[in-house]
Amino acid sequence: MSQAKVRRRGVSADEVYKGLLAAAAALVFVIVALIVYEVARGAELSIRTIGWKFLTQTEWDPVADKYGALPYMYGTLVSSLLALIMAVPLGVGSAVFLAEIASRRVGSIVSFVMELLAAIPSIVYGIWGFFVLAPWLRTFIEPWLIAHFGFLPLFRGFPFGIGMLNAGIILAIMIVPTIVSISREVLLATPGTLREASLALGATQAEAIGVALDAARPGILGAIILALGRALGETMAVTMVIGNTNRISLSLLDPGATMSSIIANEFTEATGDLYLSALIQIALVLFAVTIVVNALARALVYFATGGRRDAAGAA
Amino acid sequence: MIPAGSPGGAAAARAPWADRTPTIVRVARSVWNRVVIGACVLAAAIVVLPLGLILWHLLAHGLSGFKWEFFVSMPKPVGEVGGGMANAIVGTLIIVGLGALVALPIGIASGVYLAEYGRGRFAATVRYTADLLGGVPSIVVGVAAYGLVVLPMGRFSALAGGIALAILMLPTLIRSTEEIVRLVPQSYRHGALALGAPRWRVTQQVVLPAARSGIVTAAMLAVARAAGETAPLLFTALGNRFWSLQLDQPMATLPVFIFDYARAPYDDWNRQAWTGALVLVLLVTLISAVLRITVRRIQTR
Numbered sequence: 258m259s260q261a262k263v264r265r266r267g268v269s270a271d272e273v274y275k276g277l278l279a280a281a282a283a284l285v286f287v288i289v290a291l292i293v294y295e296v297a298r299g300a301e302l303s304i305r306t307i308g309w310k311f312l313t314q315t316e317w318d319p320v321a322d323k324y325g326a327l328p329y330m331y332g333t334l335v336s337s338l339l340a341l342i343m344a345v346p347l348g349v350g351s352a353v354f355l356a357e358i359a360s361r362r363v364g365s366i367v368s369f370v371m372e373l374l375a376a377i378p379s380i381v382y383g384i385w386g387f388f389v390l391a392p393w394l395r396t397f398i399e400p401w402l403i404a405h406f407g408f409l410p411l412f413r414g415f416p417f418g419i420g421m422l423n424a425g426i427i428l429a430i431m432i433v434p435t436i437v438s439i440s441r442e443v444l445l446a447t448p449g450t451l452r453e454a455s456l457a458l459g460a461t462q463a464e465a466i467g468v469a470l471d472a473a474r475p476g477i478l479g480a481i482i483l484a485l486g487r488a489l490g491e492t493m494a495v496t497m498v499i500g501n502t503n504r505i506s507l508s509l510l511d512p513g514a515t516m517s518s519i520i521a522n523e524f525t526e527a528t529g530d531l532y533l534s535a536l537i538q539i540a541l542v543l544f545a546v547t548i549v550v551n552a553l554a555r556a557l558v559y560f561a562t563g564g565r566r567d568a569a570g571a572a
Numbered sequence: 573m574i575p576a577g578s579p580g581g582a583a584a585a586r587a588p589w590a591d592r593t594p595t596i597v598r599v600a601r602s603v604w605n606r607v608v609i610g611a612c613v614l615a616a617a618i619v620v621l622p623l624g625l626i627l628w629h630l631l632a633h634g635l636s637g638f639k640w641e642f643f644v645s646m647p648k649p650v651g652e653v654g655g656g657m658a659n660a661i662v663g664t665l666i667i668v669g670l671g672a673l674v675a676l677p678i679g680i681a682s683g684v685y686l687a688e689y690g691r692g693r694f695a696a697t698v699r700y701t702a703d704l705l706g707g708v709p710s711i712v713v714g715v716a717a718y719g720l721v722v723l724p725m726g727r728f729s730a731l732a733g734g735i736a737l738a739i740l741m742l743p744t745l746i747r748s749t750e751e752i753v754r755l756v757p758q759s760y761r762h763g764a765l766a767l768g769a770p771r772w773r774v775t776q777q778v779v780l781p782a783a784r785s786g787i788v789t790a791a792m793l794a795v796a797r798a799a800g801e802t803a804p805l806l807f808t809a810l811g812n813r814f815w816s817l818q819l820d821q822p823m824a825t826l827p828v829f830i831f832d833y834a835r836a837p838y839d840d841w842n843r844q845a846w847t848g849a850l851v852l853v854l855l856v857t858l859i860s861a862v863l864r865i866t867v868r869r870i871q872t873r
Contacts, residue, residue: 275689378856464605537715
């Protein structure tokens with residue numbers, strides 16, 4: 258910047274150039290503001306007509322013009338948490354493998370697979386879950402769960418194949434790359450002296466990894482929350498495998514619906530004004546939730562890596 | 573002398589700092605060590621597994637329909653076997669191209685701004701906002717595009733789809749352009765400035781050419797990623813069973829076609845959905861994979 262003052266000519270051209278670039282950058286604010294404005298405006302009718310009951314009612318009946326979003330919020334929450342339960346141990350374990358154990362060659366292969374997994378369109382996960390995973394669940398896994406764990410309300414019911422469990426598994430596959438790539442970065446960012454000191458004190462490799470994991474905890478937490486944000490908003494894959502029924506059931510084997518799946522399924526068919534507005538209000542709730550979750554996650558990752566990385570490259 | 577019962581009693585004389593841990597603890601620790609490391613290796617193996625399964629099934633189910641006909645013929649009416657997704661493939665290319673046309677100039681300019689001038693609070697806010705935008709679910713972007721474009725126009729259109737995709741491309745584009753422009757060595761800038769070039773010429777004629785291949789790669793990556801998006805197209809571009817190149821009309825896209833065909837109760841349509849998915853993955857993943865490798869080569873150089 259200091260060199261700029263030395264120059265005599267071209268100052269105005271410089272200003273113009275910088276101004277143009279800054280204007281392009283400022284467009285990001287405009288876009289986010291427009292999204293907020295449009296979604297809020299579309300949801301206004303529903304917010305005014307239905308009010309807070311929207312979030313607590315379970316009935317969704319377009320014919321009677323009754324809209325309650327609770328089953329969808331429940332579905333989004335449960336399918337995402339289910340995904341986290343499966344993806345977190347696997348993801349953190351893989352990250353440890355990549356950062357601490359694997360040789361460079363094996364590590365680069367696994368990272369490559371992670372990148373490919375992250376690049377597969379969500380509709381492809383959906384079609385796989387629908388045509389491949391669902392029959393497997395229906396014929397092998399769910400009957401087994403019912404036979405052995407049927408005493409738990411979680412595994413009661415009929416093996417449909419599609420439903421909460423399927424959605425959770427598909428979501429887990431989809432969010433694992435996020436957890437792995439960021440956790441790995443965070444682990445690599447912890448000082449190597451931590452491990453060296455542990456090993457010098459006679460710790461086993463696993464114990465040294467434990468020390469490193471302890472130091473990396475905030476960043477890994479950020480990675481997990483970021484993955485949660487992704488799971489909450491995921492649409493197509495979930496829409497294909499969750500079954501799309503409007504009910505709250507404790508059983509993971511039962512079909513359900515999520516906030517994003519109801520929008521995907523009914524938006525183009527929504528006839529009444531209030532119906533459409535109610536769907537847009539669901540989008541508004543989803544938007545608000547994911548913004549909060551993402552802001553939290555990015556702050557955590559940012560501080561954990563000392564600003565070295567802000568999770569942008571992980572996308 | 574060694575105390576009785578001490579482990580590892582092979583050594584005759586033991587230093588005072590020698591390990592006096594009971595054998596059982598030592599064995600337990602060593603076993604636990606193996607268990608933890610084994611679990612991590614297992615986790616990595618499990619995580620890699622789905623990719624193999626998905627690719628295998630894509631090929632197993634999709635390859636049979638992967639014929640010339642699929643790319644050049646139109647969808648057949650319900651009940652007739654055969655046909656292809658020519659209109660959807662062209663539609664995807666058009667809408668993605670439209671999105672890229674909108675997003676590329678904005679995204680690259682913003683990225684360059686962040687890399688070259690991005691030190692103040694304004695730049696930090698732009699960065700943060702771009703990241704937040706990247707976290708907005710694509711279906712919400714679709715809803716916003718519906719309100720922004722579809723409602724004022726009075727109908728679903730390819731244009732609305734293109735704008736939705738453009739919004740989805742922006743965050744990745746901005747942040748990866750920034751990272752790549754930052755990789756250009758400071759000495760390039762110093763050299764050009766020392767020769768008396770104004771700052772804008774330094775950026776435009778020295779920094780950007782040096783970063784060109786990287787920017788192209790980042791751009792294609794963002795575009796390829798957006799090509800697989802389905803949710804925001806459902807109620808913007810909608811879909812179309814007929815041939816249409818008009819931007820103000822509904823247009824078919826590959827992801828939406830796959831979605832519709834996969835849910836249809838016809839075996840032939842389901843088969844075509846698999847083939848469509850295979851084509852889509854080839855389109856998206858292969859581009860990304862090849863690009864990632866080139867990027868790495870550029871970065872290591």
